[in-house]
Structure formats: structure tokens, C-alpha cells
Amino acid sequence: MSYDYANNYEKQMKKGVLEMLVLKLLCSGPKYGYQIIREMKEKSGEIFLLRDGTLYPILYRLEDDGLVASEWSGGEGKQVPRKYYRITEKGAAALEDIRAVWQRISGGVDQILEG
Amino acid sequence: MSYDYANNYEKQMKKGVLEMLVLKLLCSGPKYGYQIIREMKEKSGEIFLLRDGTLYPILYRLEDDGLVASEWSGGEGKQVPRKYYRITEKGAAALEDIRAVWQRISGGVDQILEG
DNA sequence: ACTATATACTTTGTATTACAAAGTATATGA
DNA sequence: TCATATACTTTGTAATACAAAGTATATAGT
Numbered sequence A, B: 001m002s003y004d005y006a007n008n009y010e011k012q013m014k015k016g017v018l019e020m021l022v023l024k025l026l027c028s029g030p031k032y033g034y035q036i037i038r039e040m041k042e043k044s045g046e047i048f049l050l051r052d053g054t055l056y057p058i059l060y061r062l063e064d065d066g067l068v069a070s071e072w073s074g075g076e077g078k079q080v081p082r083k084y085y086r087i088t089e090k091g092a093a094a095l096e097d098i099r100a101v102w103q104r105i106s107g108g109v110d111q112i113l114e115g
Numbered sequence C: 001a002c003t004a005t006a007t008a009c010t011t012t013g014t015a016t017t018a019c020a021a022a023g024t025a026t027a028t029g030a
Numbered sequence D: 001t002c003a004t005a006t007a008c009t010t011t012g013t014a015a016t017a018c019a020a021a022g023t024a025t026a027t028a029g030t
Helices: A005-013 A017-026 A033-043 A052-064 A089-114 B005-013 B017-026 B033-043 B052-064 B089-114
Strands: A068-073 A082-087 B068-073 B082-087
Touching (some): A005 B089, A017 A052, A017 A082, A052 A068, A052 A082, A089 B005, A089 B017, B017 B033, B017 B082, B052 B068
Antiparallel strands (some): A068 A082, B068 B082
16 A cells, blocks of 8 residues: 555645644634634635644744733633633734745745646 | 744745655656756746755655656766656656645635635 | 533644755866 | 865754643533
8 A cells, every 4th residue: 555645745734834824813813722723624624624732832832932822711600711812913913924925935836836 | 133933934834845846847857956956946936945955855755755766877978977866657646646735735725814 | 420522721752854064076267 | 276166965953743642621411
């Protein structure tokens, strides 16, 4: 049986873009982890199916860099405590930079693939 | 001074795509290392500026996987010996698979970025 | 009440890969 | 002769997607 190249290439091609996509989703308001996973799945047309072990480290990195900020909510009544993440001003500015990088790279790729 | 996010994201976003682009360039005929670096630079519009320490490990991986084959040439007269790489049938088939992955991922990214 | 399941978050370890950097060797031009 | 460009090799580092295992709470089913 042949090795599944596609699977590994898909994993590699996601590198860098997932943080960008998380920042983008947070532009429409604060969200908690599992909510981000659901929206990522829906809005990408089932293409980005994040595991929790993938998302949370991304959120921690973004928070360490000051691109998002978090706040615990719930736990008072009977709700499960949830950690809500919101994008910061610094994060919004970084998102614009990262989008520009994506446009550049994906444009260059298509130029070679179609050339 | 602020950290240069763009630089790191660019590096991450290249992961996986460089092998695809090398395979694509080899579709138009066998090429040696530095020739691939030059064509990658020209045909991408100066976007993909590979260092030799980046390209050669890619070629070795592709060869290990049987997606390209190599052959030394020159060295008989006064030419510098060059190792020419050509894409194999297996490599051509893999390229189609990898391109499909790229279309899928980049399409999903744009769907979220524009949504 | 008890159990199973879903939700929610955390942490550890692995594999992969772009890149810097240093090294070897040959050809060409000043 | 010496500097530079070409050509290939190898080592080490940083970054990140993912699997996997763990903790805790709420809800539904029996």
C-alpha cells in the first residue's frame, strides 16, 4: 500500500494559516475554544477540522504575543466556566500583516502552478 | 522594537508548498539544483528565494520517496559536475494529489478570510 | 442515584520542515 | 595568485500540527 502523501502535505500546508484564521474568526466577537472549533469547521466548508489539542496551544501562543486576550466567564450559576478570547488592537494589526503575507505566498504559488 | 511576525508566518506558510513547486518546475525537464533556485525566483516573481540549504534537503527527500530521480552529468570536459533531477511517474502522480490538497486548503482559507 | 456521553480546557511528546551556517570543491576573472 | 561565483553537502535550531492522555463539569438515559 502506498503512503498517504496528501495527509502529510495537508498538515504541513496548514502551518501558519491556522493562527491567521483564529484571529479572523475572533474579529466578529469574543469566543471560547470549542466555539472557535465549530465555526472554523462550518465557515471553511468542513475543511478545517481542528482538534482541541491543536487549537488551545494556538490560543496560548496568540495570548503570549498579546494578539488576543482572555477572560473566564460563567461558573456562577450552573454554566460550565468558559474562557472567552477576544482579539486585541495589536492582534487586529497583526492580522492585516499576516493576510498580506498569505496573499503574497499563495499568489506566488499559483503563479508557478499555472505557469 | 516589535517582533517581525510577518517573517515567521511567511516561513511557516511555505511548509509543504516548496516540495510541490519543485515538482512542478521539474515537469518542464530535468534540472540541477542552482537552476531550480533561479527558476523558482524568476517564475514566482521574486517571491520564492530559496537558499541552497533549503533546496537540497527537499530534493533528497523527494528522491528518497521516489518522486524524483537524479543523475550526475558533466565533469568529463571542463564543466562542473552537476546533479540533474527529473520527475518520475510516481512524482507526477503525487504532484496531482498535492495540487488538489493545495486547492482545498487555499480555498478553505480564502473562504474564511472573505467570509 | 448511577452511568454514559458531551462539553471544555490542559499538557506532553512526536514528526516534519524552512532556514542559517559552515564546510568542500571547481571554474573564472582580475 | 587571489577573490568571486557556482555547485553540492551536512548539521543544528526553531516552529507547529497533531495524537494522546488527563482533569473537570453538565446533561441525558436507565
